[in-house]
Amino acid sequence: MINGFIKLLLFLLLGEMVSYLLPIAIPGAVIGMVLLFVWLVIRDEEDSGLVGFTTLLLRHLSLLFIPASVGIMVHLDYLAREWFAILAAVLVSTLISIVVTACVAGSAKPGSTPES
Amino acid sequence: MASLFDHLLHLPLTWLLATLAVYKFSLMVQRRANYSALAHPVVVSAAILVVVLLVVGVDYEVYFNGSRFIHLMLGPATVALAVPLYKQMRVFRQRWLRLLGGAVLGSAAAVGIAVLLASQLGASREILLSMAAKSVTMPIALGLTETLGGLPSLTSALVVLTGSAGAILTQAVLVRLRIIDPQVTGFTLGVVAHGTGTARAMQYSLEAGAFASLGMGLAGLVTAILLPLAVEVFGFL
Numbered sequence: 001m002i003n004g005f006i007k008l009l010l011f012l013l014l015g016e017m018v019s020y021l022l023p024i025a026i027p028g029a030v031i032g033m034v035l036l037f038v039w040l041v042i043r044d045e046e047d048s049g050l051v052g053f054t055t056l057l058l059r060h061l062s063l064l065f066i067p068a069s070v071g072i073m074v075h076l077d078y079l080a081r082e083w084f085a086i087l088a089a090v091l092v093s094t095l096i097s098i099v100v101t102a103c104v105a106g107s108a109k110p111g112s113t114p115e116s
Numbered sequence: 117m118a119s120l121f122d123h124l125l126h127l128p129l130t131w132l133l134a135t136l137a138v139y140k141f142s143l144m145v146q147r148r149a150n151y152s153a154l155a156h157p158v159v160v161s162a163a164i165l166v167v168v169l170l171v172v173g174v175d176y177e178v179y180f181n182g183s184r185f186i187h188l189m190l191g192p193a194t195v196a197l198a199v200p201l202y203k204q205m206r207v208f209r210q211r212w213l214r215l216l217g218g219a220v221l222g223s224a225a226a227v228g229i230a231v232l233l234a235s236q237l238g239a240s241r242e243i244l245l246s247m248a249a250k251s252v253t254m255p256i257a258l259g260l261t262e263t264l265g266g267l268p269s270l271t272s273a274l275v276v277l278t279g280s281a282g283a284i285l286t287q288a289v290l291v292r293l294r295i296i297d298p299q300v301t302g303f304t305l306g307v308v309a310h311g312t313g314t315a316r317a318m319q320y321s322l323e324a325g326a327f328a329s330l331g332m333g334l335a336g337l338v339t340a341i342l343l344p345l346a347v348e349v350f351g352f353l
Contacts (some may be wrong), residue, residue: 008192015195024348027259029194030340036198041205054196057189061311062157063139064190065254067183069162069266069276071269073169074176078243078270089247090274093230094281094308097251098289101222101307101331105214106300 004053011036125174131182132344135261138164156312158254158276162349194255197333217305220342221333222307226278227343242267248343250274253310256336260343275310282309283316298324306331 015032019025040047072079079086124130142160176317180187208215219335230247230342239247249257254275261271286305295301302324303315310332317328 005192008195011195011198012191025263026340027194027256027263027345028128029191029259030256030337032195033198033201034337036195037201040198040202047180051199052332054199057193057196058200061193061254062142063136063148063292064186064193065158065258065272065276066135066139066165066196067180067187068258068268069158069192069272070165070169070179070183071176071267072162073269075167075267075270078240079273082239082243085239086243086274086277088237089234089239090250090277091118091229091281091285092233093226093228093251094278094287095289096229097222097308098282098286098304099293100273101218101227102286102290102293102295102300102304105211105218105307105331106295106297107214107302108184 001049001053001056002045003049004051007047007050008032008036008053008057011039125172126178128182128184131179131187134165134168135161135183135186138266151315154280156280157277158272158282162273190255190258194259197253197255197336200329201333204326204333207326208330211299216334216338219307219331220302220338222304223251223335223339224342226308227339242270246270247274248347249339251308251310252336252339253332256340260340263344264347276312279309279312283312285301286313286316299327302327305332306333307335310335 011032012029013032014035015030016028018031018035019028037094139157142155142157142164145160146152146155146157165179169176175318198266210287227248227250229336231244232249234247235244245264246261246268247266248264248273249260249266251257252260252275257271257275257296258268283305286301286308290296290301290304298321301320302317303319305324306328307313309316314328314332
Protein backbone atom coordinates (compact mmCIF):
# COMPACT_ATOMS: atom_id res chain seq x y z
CA MET A 1 0.00 0.00 0.00
CA ILE A 2 2.67 2.48 1.09
CA ASN A 3 4.84 1.36 -1.81
CA GLY A 4 2.00 2.10 -4.18
CA PHE A 5 1.50 5.55 -2.67
CA ILE A 6 5.22 6.32 -2.90
CA LYS A 7 5.27 5.14 -6.51
CA LEU A 8 2.37 7.43 -7.43
CA LEU A 9 4.02 10.40 -5.72
CA LEU A 10 7.34 9.70 -7.45
CA PHE A 11 5.70 9.58 -10.87
CA LEU A 12 3.79 12.77 -10.00
CA LEU A 13 7.07 14.45 -9.08
CA LEU A 14 8.62 13.25 -12.33
CA GLY A 15 5.60 14.60 -14.23
CA GLU A 16 5.89 17.97 -12.50
CA MET A 17 9.55 18.15 -13.50
CA VAL A 18 8.82 17.34 -17.16
CA SER A 19 5.87 19.78 -17.13
CA TYR A 20 8.15 22.54 -15.84
CA LEU A 21 10.62 21.93 -18.66
CA LEU A 22 8.03 21.63 -21.47
CA PRO A 23 7.17 24.74 -23.49
CA ILE A 24 3.38 24.08 -23.29
CA ALA A 25 1.32 24.00 -20.10
CA ILE A 26 0.36 20.32 -19.75
CA PRO A 27 -0.49 19.51 -16.10
CA GLY A 28 2.31 17.60 -14.37
CA ALA A 29 -0.15 14.99 -13.08
CA VAL A 30 -1.19 14.10 -16.66
CA ILE A 31 2.45 13.68 -17.68
CA GLY A 32 2.96 11.57 -14.55
CA MET A 33 0.02 9.42 -15.68
CA VAL A 34 1.59 8.92 -19.12
CA LEU A 35 4.97 8.06 -17.58
CA LEU A 36 3.40 5.54 -15.20
CA PHE A 37 1.46 4.03 -18.12
CA VAL A 38 4.65 3.63 -20.15
CA TRP A 39 6.39 2.13 -17.12
CA LEU A 40 3.55 -0.39 -16.63
CA VAL A 41 3.69 -1.37 -20.30
CA ILE A 42 7.48 -1.88 -20.16
CA ARG A 43 7.41 -3.80 -16.85
CA ASP A 44 4.29 -5.79 -17.79
CA GLU A 45 3.76 -7.54 -14.46
CA GLU A 46 1.22 -7.33 -11.64
CA ASP A 47 2.18 -4.72 -9.03
CA SER A 48 -0.12 -5.53 -6.10
CA GLY A 49 0.91 -2.58 -3.96
CA LEU A 50 0.20 -0.12 -6.73
CA VAL A 51 -3.08 -1.77 -7.74
CA GLY A 52 -4.26 -1.85 -4.13
CA PHE A 53 -3.66 1.81 -3.43
CA THR A 54 -4.93 2.84 -6.87
CA THR A 55 -8.18 0.94 -6.38
CA LEU A 56 -8.79 2.63 -3.03
CA LEU A 57 -8.01 6.07 -4.45
CA LEU A 58 -10.14 5.69 -7.57
CA ARG A 59 -13.08 4.18 -5.70
CA HIS A 60 -13.38 7.37 -3.66
CA LEU A 61 -12.43 9.75 -6.44
CA SER A 62 -15.59 11.82 -5.84
CA LEU A 63 -14.41 12.68 -2.34
CA LEU A 64 -11.31 14.36 -3.74
CA PHE A 65 -13.41 16.82 -5.79
CA ILE A 66 -15.40 18.17 -2.86
CA PRO A 67 -12.92 20.77 -1.48
CA ALA A 68 -12.57 22.43 -4.90
CA SER A 69 -16.30 22.20 -5.62
CA VAL A 70 -17.28 23.96 -2.39
CA GLY A 71 -15.36 26.94 -3.79
CA ILE A 72 -18.41 27.59 -5.94
CA MET A 73 -19.74 29.54 -2.92
CA VAL A 74 -17.26 32.28 -3.83
CA HIS A 75 -18.56 32.41 -7.41
CA LEU A 76 -22.31 32.15 -6.91
CA ASP A 77 -22.66 35.56 -8.59
CA TYR A 78 -21.25 34.14 -11.85
CA LEU A 79 -23.82 31.38 -11.84
CA ALA A 80 -26.65 33.80 -11.05
CA ARG A 81 -25.62 36.14 -13.87
CA GLU A 82 -24.57 33.71 -16.60
CA TRP A 83 -26.58 30.58 -15.91
CA PHE A 84 -28.23 30.58 -19.33
CA ALA A 85 -24.98 30.77 -21.33
CA ILE A 86 -23.46 28.08 -19.08
CA LEU A 87 -26.40 25.70 -19.29
CA ALA A 88 -26.85 26.14 -23.06
CA ALA A 89 -23.13 25.69 -23.76
CA VAL A 90 -22.88 22.55 -21.61
CA LEU A 91 -26.04 20.90 -22.98
CA VAL A 92 -25.45 21.63 -26.67
CA SER A 93 -21.74 20.75 -26.62
CA THR A 94 -22.46 17.52 -24.73
CA LEU A 95 -25.17 16.50 -27.21
CA ILE A 96 -22.91 17.09 -30.23
CA SER A 97 -20.00 15.40 -28.50
CA ILE A 98 -22.12 12.28 -27.92
CA VAL A 99 -23.04 12.07 -31.61
CA VAL A 100 -19.47 12.69 -32.83
CA THR A 101 -17.84 10.25 -30.39
CA ALA A 102 -20.35 7.45 -31.00
CA CYS A 103 -20.27 7.85 -34.78
CA VAL A 104 -16.48 7.89 -35.03
CA ALA A 105 -15.83 5.17 -32.43
CA GLY A 106 -18.62 2.97 -33.79
CA SER A 107 -18.00 3.58 -37.48
CA ALA A 108 -17.93 0.59 -39.83
CA LYS A 109 -17.41 -2.00 -37.16
CA PRO A 110 -17.61 -5.33 -38.98
CA GLY A 111 -19.93 -7.98 -37.60
CA SER A 112 -21.39 -5.81 -34.87
CA THR A 113 -24.08 -7.80 -33.16
CA PRO A 114 -26.72 -6.56 -30.78
CA GLU A 115 -26.08 -7.68 -27.24
CA SER A 116 -27.68 -6.93 -23.95
CA MET B 117 -19.55 28.11 25.11
CA ALA B 118 -19.80 30.49 22.21
CA SER B 119 -16.04 30.79 22.13
CA LEU B 120 -15.57 27.02 22.08
CA PHE B 121 -17.91 26.78 19.09
CA ASP B 122 -16.01 29.60 17.42
CA HIS B 123 -12.74 27.83 18.14
CA LEU B 124 -14.02 24.63 16.51
CA LEU B 125 -15.24 26.50 13.43
CA HIS B 126 -11.72 27.71 12.75
CA LEU B 127 -10.02 24.38 13.39
CA PRO B 128 -8.79 22.65 10.18
CA LEU B 129 -9.75 19.31 11.74
CA THR B 130 -13.43 20.31 11.87
CA TRP B 131 -13.63 20.81 8.11
CA LEU B 132 -11.60 17.72 7.27
CA LEU B 133 -14.01 15.70 9.39
CA ALA B 134 -17.06 17.53 8.00
CA THR B 135 -15.98 16.81 4.41
CA LEU B 136 -15.55 13.09 5.09
CA ALA B 137 -18.83 12.86 7.03
CA VAL B 138 -20.82 14.72 4.36
CA TYR B 139 -19.24 12.55 1.65
CA LYS B 140 -20.29 9.42 3.52
CA PHE B 141 -23.82 10.81 3.82
CA SER B 142 -23.92 11.68 0.10
CA LEU B 143 -23.03 8.08 -0.77
CA MET B 144 -26.07 7.00 1.23
CA VAL B 145 -28.24 9.51 -0.61
CA GLN B 146 -26.92 8.21 -3.93
CA ARG B 147 -27.75 4.63 -2.99
CA ARG B 148 -31.24 5.67 -1.89
CA ALA B 149 -31.76 7.52 -5.19
CA ASN B 150 -30.90 4.34 -7.12
CA TYR B 151 -27.67 5.85 -8.45
CA SER B 152 -29.49 8.54 -10.39
CA ALA B 153 -27.07 10.91 -12.13
CA LEU B 154 -28.88 13.76 -10.34
CA ALA B 155 -27.83 12.49 -6.90
CA HIS B 156 -24.15 12.87 -7.72
CA PRO B 157 -22.14 12.68 -4.46
CA VAL B 158 -20.10 15.73 -5.44
CA VAL B 159 -23.24 17.83 -6.02
CA VAL B 160 -24.94 16.67 -2.83
CA SER B 161 -21.79 17.09 -0.68
CA ALA B 162 -20.84 20.49 -2.08
CA ALA B 163 -24.41 21.79 -1.71
CA ILE B 164 -24.61 20.71 1.94
CA LEU B 165 -21.18 22.14 2.79
CA VAL B 166 -21.88 25.46 1.04
CA VAL B 167 -25.13 25.87 2.98
CA VAL B 168 -23.42 24.95 6.28
CA LEU B 169 -20.54 27.37 5.66
CA LEU B 170 -22.90 30.20 4.74
CA VAL B 171 -25.09 29.54 7.79
CA VAL B 172 -22.23 29.43 10.32
CA GLY B 173 -20.46 32.29 8.54
CA VAL B 174 -17.14 30.60 7.81
CA ASP B 175 -15.09 31.74 4.80
CA TYR B 176 -14.11 29.35 2.01
CA GLU B 177 -10.42 29.94 2.82
CA VAL B 178 -10.93 28.57 6.34
CA TYR B 179 -12.81 25.56 4.98
CA PHE B 180 -10.20 24.88 2.31
CA ASN B 181 -7.38 25.09 4.82
CA GLY B 182 -8.97 22.13 6.59
CA SER B 183 -9.88 20.08 3.54
CA ARG B 184 -6.60 20.76 1.74
CA PHE B 185 -5.32 17.30 2.62
CA ILE B 186 -8.12 15.73 0.57
CA HIS B 187 -7.59 18.15 -2.32
CA LEU B 188 -3.90 17.30 -2.40
CA MET B 189 -4.72 13.68 -3.31
CA LEU B 190 -6.04 14.76 -6.73
CA GLY B 191 -2.52 14.70 -8.19
CA PRO B 192 -1.74 11.08 -7.21
CA ALA B 193 -5.29 10.12 -8.27
CA THR B 194 -4.65 11.48 -11.77
CA VAL B 195 -1.41 9.50 -12.01
CA ALA B 196 -3.34 6.46 -10.75
CA LEU B 197 -5.63 6.61 -13.81
CA ALA B 198 -2.72 4.99 -15.70
CA VAL B 199 -3.54 1.68 -14.00
CA PRO B 200 -7.08 1.16 -15.42
CA LEU B 201 -5.83 2.54 -18.73
CA TYR B 202 -3.09 -0.10 -18.75
CA LYS B 203 -5.65 -2.81 -17.94
CA GLN B 204 -7.66 -1.79 -21.03
CA MET B 205 -4.62 -2.01 -23.31
CA ARG B 206 -5.68 -5.26 -24.96
CA VAL B 207 -9.10 -3.86 -25.82
CA PHE B 208 -7.52 -0.71 -27.14
CA ARG B 209 -5.10 -2.54 -29.44
CA GLN B 210 -7.95 -4.06 -31.45
CA ARG B 211 -9.73 -0.85 -32.38
CA TRP B 212 -7.26 1.85 -31.48
CA LEU B 213 -7.69 4.08 -34.54
CA ARG B 214 -11.48 4.44 -34.26
CA LEU B 215 -11.32 4.83 -30.50
CA LEU B 216 -8.55 7.40 -30.61
CA GLY B 217 -10.42 9.24 -33.39
CA GLY B 218 -13.61 9.21 -31.35
CA ALA B 219 -11.82 10.53 -28.26
CA VAL B 220 -10.03 13.30 -30.16
CA LEU B 221 -13.00 14.48 -32.24
CA GLY B 222 -15.53 14.01 -29.45
CA SER B 223 -13.41 15.98 -26.99
CA ALA B 224 -12.64 18.68 -29.56
CA ALA B 225 -16.36 19.05 -30.30
CA ALA B 226 -17.21 19.26 -26.60
CA VAL B 227 -14.58 21.90 -25.84
CA GLY B 228 -14.87 23.91 -29.07
CA ILE B 229 -18.64 24.15 -29.18
CA ALA B 230 -18.96 24.90 -25.47
CA VAL B 231 -16.45 27.75 -25.57
CA LEU B 232 -17.81 29.13 -28.86
CA LEU B 233 -21.44 29.01 -27.79
CA ALA B 234 -20.75 30.46 -24.35
CA SER B 235 -18.80 33.34 -25.84
CA GLN B 236 -21.62 34.00 -28.36
CA LEU B 237 -24.06 34.10 -25.45
CA GLY B 238 -21.93 36.72 -23.76
CA ALA B 239 -20.25 34.68 -21.04
CA SER B 240 -17.37 36.38 -19.25
CA ARG B 241 -13.70 35.50 -19.73
CA GLU B 242 -13.57 33.60 -16.44
CA ILE B 243 -16.46 31.40 -17.51
CA LEU B 244 -14.88 30.73 -20.92
CA LEU B 245 -11.53 29.75 -19.40
CA SER B 246 -13.22 27.51 -16.86
CA MET B 247 -15.48 26.10 -19.60
CA ALA B 248 -12.51 24.94 -21.70
CA ALA B 249 -11.46 22.27 -19.22
CA LYS B 250 -14.96 21.06 -18.32
CA SER B 251 -15.21 17.98 -20.52
CA VAL B 252 -12.60 15.79 -18.88
CA THR B 253 -12.34 13.82 -15.70
CA MET B 254 -12.14 16.05 -12.63
CA PRO B 255 -8.49 15.64 -11.57
CA ILE B 256 -7.32 16.48 -15.09
CA ALA B 257 -9.86 19.29 -15.44
CA LEU B 258 -8.69 20.95 -12.22
CA GLY B 259 -5.04 20.66 -13.26
CA LEU B 260 -5.86 22.06 -16.71
CA THR B 261 -7.91 24.99 -15.50
CA GLU B 262 -5.13 25.96 -13.09
CA THR B 263 -2.56 25.97 -15.88
CA LEU B 264 -4.93 27.83 -18.24
CA GLY B 265 -6.00 30.42 -15.67
CA GLY B 266 -9.63 29.45 -15.08
CA LEU B 267 -11.42 29.23 -11.74
CA PRO B 268 -11.07 25.67 -10.35
CA SER B 269 -14.34 25.78 -8.40
CA LEU B 270 -16.27 26.94 -11.46
CA THR B 271 -14.62 24.27 -13.61
CA SER B 272 -15.51 21.70 -11.00
CA ALA B 273 -19.17 22.75 -11.13
CA LEU B 274 -19.09 22.57 -14.94
CA VAL B 275 -17.41 19.14 -14.89
CA VAL B 276 -20.17 17.79 -12.65
CA LEU B 277 -22.86 19.42 -14.82
CA THR B 278 -21.31 17.96 -17.99
CA GLY B 279 -20.96 14.54 -16.40
CA SER B 280 -24.60 14.46 -15.31
CA ALA B 281 -25.87 15.78 -18.65
CA GLY B 282 -23.75 13.28 -20.57
CA ALA B 283 -24.77 10.34 -18.40
CA ILE B 284 -28.45 11.20 -18.81
CA LEU B 285 -28.42 12.11 -22.52
CA THR B 286 -26.07 9.46 -23.99
CA GLN B 287 -28.46 6.53 -23.82
CA ALA B 288 -31.37 8.51 -25.33
CA VAL B 289 -29.23 9.87 -28.18
CA LEU B 290 -27.63 6.53 -29.02
CA VAL B 291 -31.02 4.81 -29.17
CA ARG B 292 -32.10 7.42 -31.74
CA LEU B 293 -28.87 6.80 -33.70
CA ARG B 294 -29.61 3.04 -33.54
CA ILE B 295 -26.29 2.34 -31.82
CA ILE B 296 -26.64 -0.57 -29.42
CA ASP B 297 -23.08 -1.88 -29.33
CA PRO B 298 -22.18 -1.95 -25.60
CA GLN B 299 -18.54 -1.16 -26.42
CA VAL B 300 -19.47 2.02 -28.31
CA THR B 301 -22.06 3.02 -25.71
CA GLY B 302 -19.53 2.56 -22.90
CA PHE B 303 -16.80 4.39 -24.74
CA THR B 304 -19.08 7.33 -25.54
CA LEU B 305 -20.20 7.54 -21.90
CA GLY B 306 -16.56 7.68 -20.79
CA VAL B 307 -15.58 10.36 -23.31
CA VAL B 308 -18.52 12.74 -22.77
CA ALA B 309 -19.41 12.04 -19.14
CA HIS B 310 -16.07 10.87 -17.67
CA GLY B 311 -16.48 9.48 -14.12
CA THR B 312 -20.26 9.81 -13.96
CA GLY B 313 -20.57 8.15 -17.35
CA THR B 314 -18.20 5.36 -16.36
CA ALA B 315 -20.25 4.65 -13.26
CA ARG B 316 -23.37 4.54 -15.43
CA ALA B 317 -21.70 2.23 -17.96
CA MET B 318 -20.65 -0.12 -15.14
CA GLN B 319 -24.35 -0.55 -14.38
CA TYR B 320 -24.98 -1.77 -17.94
CA SER B 321 -22.15 -4.29 -18.07
CA LEU B 322 -18.51 -4.82 -17.18
CA GLU B 323 -17.65 -4.64 -20.87
CA ALA B 324 -19.32 -1.24 -21.23
CA GLY B 325 -17.60 -0.11 -18.03
CA ALA B 326 -14.19 -1.12 -19.29
CA PHE B 327 -14.70 0.82 -22.50
CA ALA B 328 -15.99 3.77 -20.50
CA SER B 329 -12.87 3.97 -18.36
CA LEU B 330 -10.81 3.71 -21.52
CA GLY B 331 -12.83 6.56 -23.09
CA MET B 332 -12.49 8.66 -19.96
CA GLY B 333 -8.72 8.18 -19.83
CA LEU B 334 -8.18 8.82 -23.54
CA ALA B 335 -10.38 11.93 -23.60
CA GLY B 336 -8.57 13.33 -20.56
CA LEU B 337 -5.20 12.59 -22.07
CA VAL B 338 -5.82 14.09 -25.53
CA THR B 339 -7.56 17.15 -24.07
CA ALA B 340 -4.74 17.74 -21.59
CA ILE B 341 -2.23 17.67 -24.44
CA LEU B 342 -4.22 19.37 -27.23
CA LEU B 343 -5.96 22.13 -25.26
CA PRO B 344 -2.81 23.91 -24.01
CA LEU B 345 -1.41 23.47 -27.53
CA ALA B 346 -4.53 25.02 -29.08
CA VAL B 347 -4.40 27.91 -26.62
CA GLU B 348 -0.74 28.42 -27.51
CA VAL B 349 -1.30 28.27 -31.28
CA PHE B 350 -4.61 30.09 -31.68
CA GLY B 351 -4.57 32.08 -28.48
CA PHE B 352 -8.34 31.72 -28.54
CA LEU B 353 -8.88 32.57 -24.91
